[in-house]
Amino acid sequence: MTPTDKPQPPFITLDSVTKRWSNGATVLDGISLQAERGEFISLIGPSGCGKSTLLRLLAGLSGLSSGSVTLDGMLPESAREIMSFIFQDATLLPWRTVRSNVELGLELEGKTTESQRRKTSTALLQLVGLSDVADLHPRQLSGGMRMRVSIARALATQPKILLMDEPFGALDEMTRDFLNEEVLRLRENDQFTTFFVTHSVAEAVFLSTRILVLRAKPGQIAREIPVPFAYPRTADLRSAPEFLRLVGEVSAALRSVQGPSNPSNPEHP
Amino acid sequence: MKKFLMQAAWPLAVFVVVITAWDLCCRWFAIPAYVLPPPSAVVRVVVERHQTLWNAFCITALEAGGGYLLSILGGVIIALFFAQSPLIRRSFYPYTILLQTVPIVAIAPLILMWFGSGLRSVMLVAFVICLFPIIANTTQGLISVPRNLIDLFIMSNASRSRQLLKLRLPHALPHLFVGLRISAGISVIGAVTGELFASSNAVGEGGLGYSITYANSQLQTDYLFALVLTASLLGFLFFFTVTTLEWLCLRKWHESAMKTDAD
Numbered sequence: 001m002t003p004t005d006k007p008q009p010p011f012i013t014l015d016s017v018t019k020r021w022s023n024g025a026t027v028l029d030g031i032s033l034q035a036e037r038g039e040f041i042s043l044i045g046p047s048g049c050g051k052s053t054l055l056r057l058l059a060g061l062s063g064l065s066s067g068s069v070t071l072d073g074m075l076p077e078s079a080r081e082i083m084s085f086i087f088q089d090a091t092l093l094p095w096r097t098v099r100s101n102v103e104l105g106l107e108l109e110g111k112t113t114e115s116q117r118r119k120t121s122t123a124l125l126q127l128v129g130l131s132d133v134a135d136l137h138p139r140q141l142s143g144g145m146r147m148r149v150s151i152a153r154a155l156a157t158q159p160k161i162l163l164m165d166e167p168f169g170a171l172d173e174m175t176r177d178f179l180n181e182e183v184l185r186l187r188e189n190d191q192f193t194t195f196f197v198t199h200s201v202a203e204a205v206f207l208s209t210r211i212l213v214l215r216a217k218p219g220q221i222a223r224e225i226p227v228p229f230a231y232p233r234t235a236d237l238r239s240a241p242e243f244l245r246l247v248g249e250v251s252a253a254l255r256s257v258q259g260p261s262n263p264s265n266p267e268h269p
Numbered sequence: 270m271k272k273f274l275m276q277a278a279w280p281l282a283v284f285v286v287v288i289t290a291w292d293l294c295c296r297w298f299a300i301p302a303y304v305l306p307p308p309s310a311v312v313r314v315v316v317e318r319h320q321t322l323w324n325a326f327c328i329t330a331l332e333a334g335g336g337y338l339l340s341i342l343g344g345v346i347i348a349l350f351f352a353q354s355p356l357i358r359r360s361f362y363p364y365t366i367l368l369q370t371v372p373i374v375a376i377a378p379l380i381l382m383w384f385g386s387g388l389r390s391v392m393l394v395a396f397v398i399c400l401f402p403i404i405a406n407t408t409q410g411l412i413s414v415p416r417n418l419i420d421l422f423i424m425s426n427a428s429r430s431r432q433l434l435k436l437r438l439p440h441a442l443p444h445l446f447v448g449l450r451i452s453a454g455i456s457v458i459g460a461v462t463g464e465l466f467a468s469s470n471a472v473g474e475g476g477l478g479y480s481i482t483y484a485n486s487q488l489q490t491d492y493l494f495a496l497v498l499t500a501s502l503l504g505f506l507f508f509f510t511v512t513t514l515e516w517l518c519l520r521k522w523h524e525s526a527m528k529t530d531a532d
Contacts, residue, residue, distance in 0.1 A: 061420050085424050091417045094522045095439045108425035108435070137522045157425075 009073070010034035011193060012058075012161070017067035019053055019219075027053050029218035030067070037160075038191040042204035042211045044250070046258045050219030051197045055163050058195060059085050071161060079161070081109075084154035086164040090146035092138040098149050099125065099134040105157040124152040127189075128182065144175035148182070155186065162194045169199060177235070180206055184233055201250045205243060206233065211250055215257035222257045225250055306491035311498070314491045321480070326499050329476035332388055333460035333503065336395025340452060343396070344403030345445070351404070352411035352437065368401040373459060378466045386467040391476070394463030399452035403445070410444025411437050443523050446515040453511045457504040477503070 012035040019028040027050040035041055043051040056062040057069060060076030071079040084105070092101045102121040106112045112120075125131045128148040138146055147167060154162060168176040180203055187194070198204050204211050208227050215222040227246065229237060237243050288308050294300065295307040302310055315322065347365070351358050377394045384390040414437055422432045464478025475483075477500045484493040 059420075059424060061423060080424055080426055083424065085420065087417045087421070089417065091415070091421050093418070093436070093439070095442075096522075104421075104435075105425050108422065108427045108431060139522060139524070 009070075011037045011039075011072060013068075013070045014058075015068045015070075017054070017057060017069060018065050019050065019057060019062070020065045026218035028057075029220050031219070031221060032067075033212070033221065033224075035193060035195075037193055039210060040187070040194045040196065040208045042196045042198055042208040043214060044198055044201065044204050044211060044254060045214030045219075045222070046216045046254075048219075049214040049216035049257075051214055052165050053219070055085075055165050055195055055197055058161075059083060059163055061085075081157075082160040084157060084159040084162050086150055086154050086162065086167045088166045088169060090138070090143075090150040092146055092149055092153075094138050097135050097137055098130060098141070101138065101149055102152045102156055105153055109157060120156050121152075124156055127186065128152045142175075143171055144179065147171065147179060151179075151183070151186070155190065155192075158190065159192055162192045164194065164196045166197050166199065168203065176200070176203065177238075181235060183207060184231065188232060201247050201254065202238065205246050205250060206238060213250065213253045213257060223253045225253065303488045303490045306494060310491040311494045314489075315495045315498075318492065318495070322495060322499055325475065325477045325480045325496065326503060328388070329457065329460050329464065329478065329500065330503055332391040332463065332476060333395050333456040333507070335388075335392040336397075336459060337399050337452060337456040337507070339392065339396045340399035340403055340456070341449065344400050344448065345407055347400075347404050348407035348411055348441075349433075351408045358408070358412075365401060365404050368397060368404075373398050373462050377463050381463070381466050391460055391463035391467055391478075395456045395459035398459035398462075399456045402451040402455075403448040406444045406448030406451075407441055410441030413444075414440045443519055446511070446519070449511045450508065450515070453507040454504045456507060457500060461500055 014031055014033045017028055017031040018026065020026050031054065033041075043054060045051055053062065057064055058071065058076060060080060069076050072082060074082075093104065096104070099118075099121050102124055103117040106117045106120060121134075122131070125134050128151060130145065130148055130152070133141060133145065138149065141149070150167070168179055171179070184207065194207075196204070196207060205227055211225045211227060212221050213223040213225065214220065225246075229243070291305075292308050295305055306314075351361065373394065376397060380393050380397070381390050384393060418436060418440075419432070422436055427435070460476065461478035461481070464476045465482055467475075467479065477496050481493060481496050481500075484490070484496060
């Protein structure tokens with residue numbers, strides 16, 4: 001595929017992205033996709049389908065074997081300034097207070113004064129409901145609170161693109177649901193474009209504008225399922241029949257890529 | 270406070286039992302004082318010769334402390350160098366293990382022969398014996414930063430020096446303190462060992478190690494006991510200082526310190 005002649009190129013373009021490990025194994029094979037500003041794209045698939053690798057390629061933390069990635073007209077390495085990465089664990093610096101962790105990204109960028117950073121962190125901590133614990137250290141917080149600090153830190157640099165690698169995987173379901181709603185609320189303020197890796201179908205349907213179901217060995221996009229529900233979405237959506245029907249559809253798609261043809265666990269139907 | 274007293278009660282009871290047994294042994298078996306002086310004799314000699322003991326204490330403290338501080342400086346610099354690449358570590362690490370495996374009593378006479386007998390050479394012996402635990406632990410701390418945290422810094426386009434200053438060094442701090450705690454005690458061993466081979470300016474003067482050889486040769490066993498006790502007190506003081514410093518630095522955020530805090 002060649003770049004189109006449209007006056008407004010897509011915000012994010014992946015063109016036949018392929019990634020092979022040094023031992024020759026193909027992790028991602030010919031991934032092509034385009035994303036518009038403000039989209040929320042979930043990546044879901046069996047383990048080993050390369051969804052986390054895809055996120056690392058977008059972040060420029062890992063190089064591609066062939067193909068190309070363009071983010072707002074830039075290569076991944078140059079686009080880091082407009083990106084934030086949220087990891088599976090909160091990855092907070094344990095020696096820093098909550099506030100100081102939120103300010104880390106801005107501090108490393110070195111474009112802001114201390115009072116500007118303080119203003120930003122105060123506003124963000126209020127936004128994620130952590131003003132009371134601003135001066136505590138991460139060890140003193142629960143897992144859910146730590147993840148909220150991690151999200152606040154990611155948003156502090158006002159990213160245009162947010163990459164989230166299974167951020168709520170280690171949390172209990174209630175905390176996860178709560179944080180899902182939180183993410184949607186934060187998205188109302190800042191229209192960042194999101195790539196979201198998850199294992200939870202319900203989470204993907206609740207959050208996304210689009211869901212990509214990946215198959216493994218080699219990692220390819222098996223299905224693309226648009227999510228039609230309008231924003232703002234509320235917790236009530238989870239019990240709506242059309243929501244449950246879509247959850248069923250995505251689960252079926254996931255089962256078909258994990259099916260008996262999967263050579264890693266042939267004994268499971 | 271009550272908890273503290275309860276915790277102190279048992280070791281204190283052991284102390285009393287041991288001292289009493291020691292005293293009774295001396296009386297019952299009529300052991301000559303030059304073989305095993307009774308506790309009362311040791312206490313007497315401490316009181317009588319407190320000035321000489323204090324002088325010896327200060328000299329050895331200076332030697333051990335000086336060597337210790339030097340080893341922190343040297344050890345951290347070497348660890349920073351080791352943290353640069355696995356190739357550097359593979360090339361040089363085996364030789365640092367030599368520091369640990371070659372007996373200090375074998376190195377001490379060499380150092381004194383090369384650098385002359387004096388305070389600085391003894392300091393050097395203490396430096397050599399303290400170096401390895403600090404290199405090994407600090408290097409471990411510098412290279413064991415979780416991958417995700419490094420990626421986080423890469424995503425923020427942080428330079429290598431910023432990564433070192435704001436990520437690797439703070440992460441290595443608890444590891445450094447492990448090395449510091451090990452070296453605190455052995456710095457005194459190093460200084461005393463060094464003194465055993467160093468001569469002194471005046472008879473009966475000099476540090477604890479020198480005084481130990483002197484007291485031994487004069488069969489002043491009670492004074493020897495007093496010197497040995499003073500040496501362990503010095504090691505304990507070093508250890509206590511480092512542990513307190515560690516608690517002050519890490520209590521807010523590090524697991525090990527948090528636990529002590531909760532007790």
